[in-house]
Amino acid sequence: MGNYKSSTKAIYSLILVLVWILFSSAQAQQIWRTCVKVIDGDTIVLDGNEKVRLIGIDTPETKDPRKPVQYYGREAYEFTKRLVEGKKVRLIYDLNKKDKYGRTLAYVYLENGTFLNAEVVKQGYGLAYRYFLFKYFNEFKQYEREAQANEIGLWSDGRGEEPQAARENDSDIVYITRTGQKYHKEGCGSLRRSKIPIFLYEACKRRYAPCSNCDPLECE
Structure with a gap:
């Protein structure tokens, strides 16, 4: 009888530990941070001075000292700034959490459910990133094609970069x-x-x- 009670107690303890782990994991997924600054269309800064590069998108350059401001770069910067600066966000990661520059790589979600990475491409302010695979690779390519077909954003006057057929x-x-x-x-x-x-x-x-x-x- 004593062994039965001990076993039951051990099982209950294990269940409680598992529940706590799951709860802690869920809480970690829901940590909200504040975007304090937007650097350009695909890079933001969170509280604590953490630079975040949006996974899966590429917007025209505005900050690279080696290059002039690219076509539609200012508009992409203003779009991202309007959507996210001063607002709460949460981060979801992919295979790699940091890039070679030490920036955090993440999918960024706003409190209202907006998926920032996707929205930039959907509205024609950036391209789907083609150099590495990522979770939403096919979806982002489709968003880019739709933006181009609808002639919005950087596609509005035909000046947007056409993806190379070989890459497709x-x-x-x-x-x-x-x-x-x-x-x-x-x-x-x-x-x-x-x-x-x-x-x-x-x-x-x-x-x-x-x-x-x-x-x-x-x-x-």
């Missing part, structure tokens, strides 16, 4: 690591610590070399 049709995916200079096939032992999907053409463009161990597809 390229389906060869390889993997790189956070610090390495080679690209790999799925399952390569070199991908144990980090694994970033990338299109083969982009890996070649960035001068990554094929891994000699897993023998991935070669650059043409």
